[in-house]
Amino acid sequence: MEKDGNTGIPLVSSGRVRHRKRSNEDVTDDSKANEGHLLVDDRNKYKSMLIRTYSSIWMIGGFVLIIYMGHLYITALVVVLQIFMAKELFNLLRKAHEDRRLPGFRLLNWHFFFTAMFFVYGRILSQQLVNTVTSVKLQHHLVSCLIKYHMVICYSLYIVGFIWFILTLKKKMYKYQFGQFAWTHMILFVVFAQSALAVANIFEGIFWFLLPVTLIAIDDIAAYFFGFFFGRTPLIKLSPKKTWEGFIGASVATIISAFVLANLMGRFQWFTCPRKDLSTGWLHCDPGPLFKPENFTLAGWVPQWFPWKEVSILPVQWHALFLGLFASIIAPFGGFFASGFKRAFKIKDFGDSIPGHGGITDRMDCQMVMAVFAYIYHQSFIVSRSVSVETILDQILINLTFEEQQALYTKLGEILQGRLFGSS
Numbered sequence: 001m002e003k004d005g006n007t008g009i010p011l012v013s014s015g016r017v018r019h020r021k022r023s024n025e026d027v028t029d030d031s032k033a034n035e036g037h038l039l040v041d042d043r044n045k046y047k048s049m050l051i052r053t054y055s056s057i058w059m060i061g062g063f064v065l066i067i068y069m070g071h072l073y074i075t076a077l078v079v080v081l082q083i084f085m086a087k088e089l090f091n092l093l094r095k096a097h098e099d100r101r102l103p104g105f106r107l108l109n110w111h112f113f114f115t116a117m118f119f120v121y122g123r124i125l126s127q128q129l130v131n132t133v134t135s136v137k138l139q140h141h142l143v144s145c146l147i148k149y150h151m152v153i154c155y156s157l158y159i160v161g162f163i164w165f166i167l168t169l170k171k172k173m174y175k176y177q178f179g180q181f182a183w184t185h186m187i188l189f190v191v192f193a194q195s196a197l198a199v200a201n202i203f204e205g206i207f208w209f210l211l212p213v214t215l216i217a218i219d220d221i222a223a224y225f226f227g228f229f230f231g232r233t234p235l236i237k238l239s240p241k242k243t244w245e246g247f248i249g250a251s252v253a254t255i256i257s258a259f260v261l262a263n264l265m266g267r268f269q270w271f272t273c274p275r276k277d278l279s280t281g282w283l284h285c286d287p288g289p290l291f292k293p294e295n296f297t298l299a300g301w302v303p304q305w306f307p308w309k310e311v312s313i314l315p316v317q318w319h320a321l322f323l324g325l326f327a328s329i330i331a332p333f334g335g336f337f338a339s340g341f342k343r344a345f346k347i348k349d350f351g352d353s354i355p356g357h358g359g360i361t362d363r364m365d366c367q368m369v370m371a372v373f374a375y376i377y378h379q380s381f382i383v384s385r386s387v388s389v390e391t392i393l394d395q396i397l398i399n400l401t402f403e404e405q406q407a408l409y410t411k412l413g414e415i416l417q418g419r420l421f422g423s424s
Helices: 027-036 045-069 071-092 096-100 105-124 126-132 137-148 150-167 174-203 206-230 244-265 316-330 332-344 360-382 389-399 402-423
Strands: 234-236 239-243 294-297 310-313
Touching: 045 071, 045 206, 071 105, 071 174, 071 206, 071 360, 105 126, 105 150, 105 174, 126 137, 126 389, 137 150, 137 389, 137 402, 174 206, 174 360, 206 239, 206 244, 206 316, 206 360, 234 244, 239 244, 239 332, 244 316, 316 332, 316 360, 332 360, 389 402
Parallel strands: none
Antiparallel strands: 234 239, 294 310
């Protein structure tokens, strides 16, 4: 046995050498990553910032144009983003060798994806579709039948995919195929189902889509710049470049922005009016009490030299504060989840379609969490639960045939005439 002269530690053992089994996730590496990868210490941070800024300007410009074009175009944007996200995630666990032995198996993933798309958007946009074709009797009849048997059609499509999957099972490929089957359904549930709620927000009024999306963007940009210039304290090991300085600074900026942006957006009917059909024309409506300004006097609260003695606040601004709180404190955990996911699969980004940002999924991780919250908040605290005339009319147009609608019209006329003459 030979020994090192300085330490006396054996260099070579005559017996079997035992190696300690190392964990897949090295804690030491994590701490080093946190210490050495802060943006404030990154030598290439200015080059990275320029690339990121350039691509961000293009994205913001395109997004503003689509917002101007209207609800239907925003919905199309969401659908395109969902397809690109699904493609990135499908490719994440794809193995070329196994796929070559399973012709048509990749097509099966897309069959489930578009079946889910047909189901979700059929449920969300059914009333808008009916209102669009109400004036044409044949189209109205076809759409009414489609909506009536919508669940049957979706279930049949799913069963076709299920049987397709079973018939394509091959020996020695079971584990890979069932893994892909589970992975596809996880994508549909975690990614598609959440992001699809953004479309429901769009037709409730662009305000309820645009404000949450903008708040996430502001929080992300503010966290980047606060961390860029001031970040010194690591926030979480899953995201080595995230810092407490960036997180706190972004939270303050996002909450303030929520209050201010709600006031600006809430004054335009293009943003506040719900869309009842699938047309693209301009909207005119009664914005409702949430978007009617209330004046508050500042006398006694501000010094005499202060120029503003009265402020105009929309009631919706108080709701916007809750959206800002969620966007700045809770929604970033969607990004942390994605970071942990990427570390588990040892990848830097989900894709490379956006220079400086990674893939579409890298930009949408927090947006999906925010879309769900915005939808639930709107349905729980904003939407009135009382039955309206429009709701009853929608149900009549969807569920009754043309002849039944005529019979209802005649019967309702008789009842109203009886009440009118009875009261006189």
